Amino acid sequence: MSVAGQRLAPVFEAPPDPSHxxxxxxxxxxxxxxxxxxxxRAGIALSEQKREMVYSRLSRRLRELDMTExxxxxxNLDDNKNSREWEEFTNALTTNLTSFYRESHHFPLLAAHASQCTQPMTVWCSAASTGEEPYSIAMTLIEALGGRASQAKVIATDIDTQVLKKAVTGIYTVDQVSKISPERLKRFFLKGxxxxxxxxxxRPEVMAMVSFFPLNLLEHQWPLKDPFDAIFxxxxxxxxxxxxxxxxLQxxxxxxxxxxxxxxxxxxNFSDISAAFRLRGQTVYSFEGKC
Structure with a gap:
């Protein structure tokens, strides 16, 4: 009781349960x-802090399927190992953050490496997302190789099938290419x-260098045979x-x-994980041997 004879509210109250x-x-x-x-399914190790992300993204699947729990x-997923919903489940929990020439210090190193290789250049982009990274790789190879770039190949894969559908179109908003130089925009893009x-x-000549297809890095066999000059x-x-x-890495x-x-x-940082790679520059490693 307060001195005025009225009941005092507790100083600390438990927050309401958000689930309600x-x-x-x-x-x-x-x-x-x-x-x-x-x-x-995908080797992704979600931390305790990802609970809100899981709720937000999988709630969309429940609404889509008219489910309540x-x-x-x-x-249903556990009982149907071959269900197509596994693809939606994986897509929902995959984070796709990308942009053209992201981590720009990598591309001059790729260009220098390409200029030293006498055989047709092959590059694997293992997390292609919506295509900005593999197209940046292709554009870098064109600048570095000139006429020889038509023989170069960029294999672009991702576990998320939805982002690959976007990547295959090669279509982006003006905002998404706003940080690309005017010279590159003119050379490599068509304006709508x-x-x-x-x-x-x-542009078609850039798109022709890139092949997109889905791939889960945890698959027992990867549909890849020829060795690569570079892997992103x-x-x-x-x-x-x-x-x-x-x-x-192995x-x-x-x-x-x-x-x-x-x-x-x-x-x-891969230095403490595999001895097969030697640190060559900022987050760039080389596999020992000759090009």
Whole structure:
């Protein structure tokens, strides 16, 4: 009681349970199942801090399927290992952040490496997302190789089938190419007019160099045979645990030409994971041997 004889409200009150205001309830066991399932399916190790992301992205799938419970949704996936919904589940939990010439210090190194190779250049972009990275690679090869660039190949893969559909079109907004120099814009893009105003499209000669197809880095067999002069695996390993990272790096060694380059993301370090690669520059590694 207060001195005025009135009841005082407690100084500290427990915050209301946010699940009471939500459309769906994501229980602790549901969240653990999601983490287990995406790890087994794609090698992605979701942290405890990703709970809100999981709720937001998978809620869209529940609405699309007219379902009311995460538990039922996850059980249906577990009971149907070949369901096409696994693709949607994986797509929903895959983060795609990219831009043209992202981590720009990598591209001069790629150009210098290409100019030293006498055989047709081959590059694998293992996380192609919506296409900005593989097209940046192709444009770099054109600048470095000139007429020989028509013989170069860029293999672009991603686990997310939805972003690959976008990448294949080669169409982007003006904002998405705003940081590209006017010279490169003129050389490598077509400007939309009329109904396509505000859009640009990658020129056919650039698109012809790039082949897109889905690939899960955890697959037992990759549909790749010829060794590569360079592999871009940027901002991918951060989603995997150390054993998975080591396994993927080991598989890379079977697909790289001697002294081939491996490009990593700005927050990734492979030196303490694999002895097969030597640090050559800022987040760039070389596979020992000759080009």
């Amino acid at each position: 205001r939500r459309e769906f309830i994501l229980t602790d066991s549901d969240f653990l199942r999601v983490r287990r399932m995406i790890y087994q 995460f538990t039922s949704y996850l059980t 007019t009329g109904a396509q105003a505000g859009l640009v499209k990658v 695996c940027r901002n991918v390993m951060i989603y995997f645990d150390k054993p998975t990272q080591a396994k993927i 598989r890379f060694t079977n697909l790289m030409k001697p002294q081939g380059l491996l490009f990593a993301g700005h927050s990734e």
